[in-house]
Amino acid sequence: MQQVVKSRSHAGSSFQLVVPELSVSPGEFVAVVGESGCGKSTLLDLLALISKPDAADCYRLVFADSEQHDVADLWSRNDEYALASIRRQHLGYVLQTGGLLPYLNVRDNLLLPMRINRLPGGSKRVKEMAERMGVADCLNRLPESLSGGQRQRVAILRALSHSPRLVLADEPTAAVDKRRARLIVQDLRSLARDEGLSIIMVTHDLDLVHEVADRTYGFEVSQVSENETLSICSQEVL
Numbered sequence: 039m040q041q042v043v044k045s046r047s048h049a050g051s052s053f054q055l056v057v058p059e060l061s062v063s064p065g066e067f068v069a070v071v072g073e074s075g076c077g078k079s080t081l082l083d084l085l086a087l088i089s090k091p092d093a094a095d096c097y098r099l100v101f102a103d104s105e106q107h108d109v110a111d112l113w114s115r116n117d118e119y120a121l122a123s124i125r126r127q128h129l130g131y132v133l134q135t136g137g138l139l140p141y142l143n144v145r146d147n148l149l150l151p152m153r154i155n156r157l158p159g160g161s162k163r164v165k166e167m168a169e170r171m172g173v174a175d176c177l178n179r180l181p182e183s184l185s186g187g188q189r190q191r192v193a194i195l196r197a198l199s200h201s202p203r204l205v206l207a208d209e210p211t212a213a214v215d216k217r218r219a220r221l222i223v224q225d226l227r228s229l230a231r232d233e234g235l236s237i238i239m240v241t242h243d244l245d246l247v248h249e250v251a252d253r254t255y256g257f258e259v260s261q262v263s264e265n266e267t268l269s270i271c272s273q274e275v276l
């Protein structure tokens with residue numbers, strides 16, 4: 039994306055996020071780091087195609103097999119159907135607390151995105167992925183019986199199960215301890231490399247990602263006036 043702008047206002051105060059440039063390539067693990075209120079969720083909503091930008095010089099998704107989507111154009115035409123279809127097929131989400139369905143066992147949680155996208159070969163892929171992430175012995179268990187770390191690894195697998203091109207991870211380590219958090223970040227990093235995925239992870243914890251991420255974006259927040267906040271998201275040179 040280039041020169042993408044999103045404003046939000048509430049009770050007389052306004053917040054504007056400006057993204058001069060943001061990109062992620064296949065196999066890349068990009069971290070977006072910032073304090074509370076700097077605009078991380080606002081950015082994630084734009085990346086997840088949930089929120090319409092106010093302005094965008096360029097916002098495109100270009101996949102390795104040369105499939106392309108002009109997201110700015112789709113939003114300008116309010117083509118919700120096309121946006122939803124891209125979201126369903128090509129995007130995966132890892133949420134802060136896993137977001138697994140409590141009444142489905144791990145296997146069925148992992149199979150669900152494949153069933154929604156009518157993808158074949160689900161059981162084999164689920165078994166292989168679960169082995170890779172060390173949760174194969176959890177497949178028949180309900181999420182409530184898993185440890186925090188196991189649950190989060192299953193949540194990562196669920197985000198990947200329908201083979202998305204872009205995975206958005208929103209504070210995926212929020213519910214686990216520091217040691218487990220480091221392992222999860224390393225898992226995400228190697229999944230990006232091994233599977234040629236693009237991963238964008240949002241976090242407030244720079245320590246957690248700065249040695250692992252290929253690139254890091256941060257926010258420069260300034261108070262334009264008493265009621266106006268401007269946040270500019272740019273790549274950090276660490």
Ligand SMILES: Nc1ncnc2c1ncn2[C@@H]1O[C@H](COP(=O)(O)OP(=O)(O)OP(=O)(O)O)[C@@H](O)[C@H]1O
Binds near residue numbers: 075078079080242
């Ligand atoms: N739906 C909304 N309507 C109006 N203002 C909003 C809305 N959502 C967020 N904001 C404002 O936009 C700014 C950025 O919020 P955002 O949720 O993107 O920050 P964040 O970095 O994700 O914060 P946190 O880490 O606390 O979740 C804040 O000032 C917030 O009050």
